[in-house]
Amino acid sequence: xxxxxxxxxxxxxxxxxxxLIKENFEVVILDNLYNSNIEVLDKIETIxxxxxxxxxxxxxxxxxxxKIFSENKIEAVIHYAGYKAVGESVEKPILYYENNVTGxxxxxEVMSEFNVKTLVFSSSATVYGDPAKLPIKEDFPxxxxxxxxxxxxxxxxxxxxxxxxxxxxxxxxLRYFNPIGAHKSGLIGETPNGIPNNLVPYIAQVAxxxxxxxxxxxxxxxxxxxxxxxxxxxxxxxxxxHIKAIQxxxxxxxxxxxxLGTGNGYSVLQVREAFEKACGKKIPYKIMDRRPGDIAxxxxxxxxxxxxxxxxxxxxxDEMCQDGWNFSKNIIK
Numbered sequence: 654x655x656x657x658x659x660x661x662x663x664x665x666x667x668x669x670x671x672x673l674i675k676e677n678f679e680v681v682i683l684d685n686l687y688n689s690n691i692e693v694l695d696k697i698e699t700i701x702x703x704x705x706x707x708x709x710x711x712x713x714x715x716x717x718x719x720k721i722f723s724e725n726k727i728e729a730v731i732h733y734a735g736y737k738a739v740g741e742s743v744e745k746p747i748l749y750y751e752n753n754v755t756g757x758x759x760x761x762e763v764m765s766e767f768n769v770k771t772l773v774f775s776s777s778a779t780v781y782g783d784p785a786k787l788p789i790k791e792d793f794p795x796x797x798x799x800x801x802x803x804x805x806x807x808x809x810x811x812x813x814x815x816x817x818x819x820x821x822x823x824x825x826x827l828r829y830f831n832p833i834g835a836h837k838s839g840l841i842g843e844t845p846n847g848i849p850n851n852l853v854p855y856i857a858q859v860a861x862x863x864x865x866x867x868x869x870x871x872x873x874x875x876x877x878x879x880x881x882x883x884x885x886x887x888x889x890x891x892x893x894x895h896i897k898a899i900q901x902x903x904x905x906x907x908x909x910x911x912x913l914g915t916g917n918g919y920s921v922l923q924v925r926e927a928f929e930k931a932c933g934k935k936i937p938y939k940i941m942d943r944r945p946g947d948i949a950x951x952x953x954x955x956x957x958x959x960x961x962x963x964x965x966x967x968x969x970x971d972e973m974c975q976d977g978w979n980f981s982k983n984i985i986k
Contacts, residue, residue: 654726655679656899657769659712659760660733661705662689664843665775665832668892669731671700671841676896680705681725683712683734688846696840712756715763722767729771729899730764732757735804738850739779742801743945753804754811761815770822772812773898778830778884778914778951780806787918788954791828791910799946809910816908823906825898830884830914830953832891833924834973835980842980843888853885853974856925857981860932867936869921871943876950880921884914884952887968887976897962914953915966924970931974932981 656673660666661682667689673680674697682694682705691709698704706725710717712734721727735753736742742749764770779802780795797803809826816822833853835842849855858864872879894913901909919927925936958964968976 654728655681657681657683657721657725657727657730658733659683659730660689660735662686662691662693662707663733664689665888665891666733667693667697667841668836668888669733669895670697670705671836672889672892672896673899674701674703674705681721681727682707683710683721685709685711685734687736690844693841700836700838700840712760713752715759718759718763719766722763722769727767727769729773729903730760730769731773731775731895731899732760733775735775737801739799739801739946740850740944742799742804746800749800749804753801754807757808758811761811770819771902772822773825773827773895773902774808774812776809776826776828776910777802777805778828778912778953780809780828781951783948784951787950788916788952789912790954791912791957798948802946813908820906822908823902824908825902826908826910827894827898828910828912829891829894830886830912830951832888833885834887834889834968834976836889837976839979839983842977844984852921852924853928853977856928856936857977859936860928860934860978861981865937867925867938868941869938870941870947872940873943874949876920878920878922881947882918882920882950882952884917885919885924885970885973886914886966887973890966890968894958894962894964897964901962909961911958911961912953912955913958913964914955916953916955918950918952919970924974927970927974928978930971931978
């Protein structure tokens with residue numbers, strides 16, 4: 654029996670595949686390579702000595718999904734195949750709703766057809782909107798401030814309704830915060846196609862000379878230094894959280910929503926300082942206007958993750974930036 658990882662050559666997906674293989678799971682990857690590279694398969698094989706089965710396919714292609722399920726004994730699905738940039742979602746809402754909602758519906762429909770009813774869904778802290786207080790707990794009111802977040806919230810509601818209709822489903826909804834860092838090997842990390850939408854890949858490209866300066870989106874938030882504060886989590890910690898979640902889901906029925914974060918918030922400028930320490934270089938920056946949909950602060954209460962899954966983040970911001978830099982050095986062209 655295998656675990657299907659949609660978006661499995663992406664940043665979080667590839668790290669999760671490595672950890673799944675280490676735990677002796679058989680893995681099948683589906684990815685359309687929209688925001689990843691086929692060479693990631695070689696890196697996964699180098700790290701684990703196993704090359705997972707790969708399908709270049711899109712979740713909007715229902716027949717391609719059926720082919721994957723018919724050719725493999727899929728036991729459970731970890732679903733990462735969503736577009737994920739807040740700013741881009743504001744500019745291209747139709748693209749985001751089509752892929753993240755319609756594509757996901759296709760996946761859930763085909764899972765039902767093949768009686769595969771165990772799912773770990775990649776959700777996001779964006780479903781909490783602009784929280785009234787911090788840290789954020791799973792039972793806080795839900796709202797969204799951008800189309801990306803809305804697609805995640807729609808999926809959560811859809812999955813709850815699927816479970817109501819069929820109590821044989823086991824669904825883990827993981828609301829995670831801001832993954833950064835890279836694998837200790839330096840072989841896999843975050844390599845977005847085009848201009849990075851996330852903070853640390855952009856900082857890394859400034860450090861490697863690919864970009865001239867860091868764009869800081871707003872310095873008038875009510876935070877420690879005026880820049881946005883987020884709960885940054887090491888991608889390996891996040892991957893390990895998914896291992897715990899899939900193990901839990903395989904032995905339980907129901908729907909659980911769990912925050913995956915560190916419980917600590919760091920500002921944009923604090924992350925920049927940590928990265929400067931890691932790479933030994935200055936990271937020049939310029940203050941820009943705020944982006945549409947951005948909020949001031951966001952960090953997690955992680956109590957439930959520990960109590961339900963026995964999971965807790967291990968790595969701090971310095972290690973996240975050091976591992977991110979070690980990866981970035983390796984991919985300088």
